[in-house]
Amino acid sequence: MATSQIYPVYKVKFRLSIQDPDMYQSRYHTILFIQSNEQGPRTGIKHHVTGDIVTGMHYEAVSVDDPENDENFYSKELIGHTRALNYPKNWNDILKSIPAPPKQKAFNKVTMRTEPVKTWDPLTFYEAGEPRRPLIKCTEWIEDQAIPILINAGLIQWRHERIAGADD
Template identity: 80%
Template sequence: MSTSTIYPVYKVRFKLSIQDPDMVPPRYHTILFVQTNEQGPRSGTKHHVTGDIVTGMHYEPSIIQDPETDENFFSKELIGNTRALNYPKNWNDILKSLPAPPKQKAFNRDTMKTEPVKTWEPLTFYEADEPRRPLIKCTEWIENQAVPVLINAGLIQDTRG
């Protein structure tokens, strides 16, 4: 691979088996996919956060085959390119430094449901008619944190115009 090699960068969405009742559907598991073809045609690395908002999430890159062959594949959108020279070390360094979505829900013994938390100390839940802070999951992390930071660092050359 030459240092002038360019890899396409996609935002990929996968269908969820269970929707979060506290978020407006439909929701998807959203990742960044860098197609390197190193493990076969249309293979590459997915960059995403995993876990949940009851225990907290963490950044996790991993090699995958063509995401379009996954039974839960929903969509793939080209968002730019990245240079092989910067990949994957610079990507991983930056993405590891971003705060992943934290714990945002807990089990409420009064309602016997897992609900968004208003405050952790002391543990307080929202009242039924009270406005709530928006929940942050993988999609928000990708769209509001990862993509802008990677573009600003010059690691994704934005092709969306």
């Protein structure tokens, strides 16, 4: 009997050239990498949001070589597998439906810095020492939104689970 093909799903992090001064821990650009070619050079598709929180971000899916070959590669964690059937269409349909991180910063003419925005209409910045909403970037989009939604949709399954529709 033929086995339905499955692809490994990785959460991959890349070093940033510049850290955000408004975020107090080290940050990485975080993506999901689906390795669709195991024969020869490892290639696949990266799913991520790109852009910045001054202009807003957008979802993107791009064919890439093995992320471990990137000079900014930091880490790669296997988080599960996905069925090759209907990939990447089902993934793209779901990920496009998740709102990407919006504009969250603007240039403050008083301090002459780009800062997190408290309200947009009217444009208001936080006062010194005032509690701030956490900034949402690629890592939060991947870890807090994309991965849970993909798991709930059955598109990411753990290795020890039977992949639905796959023969044993």
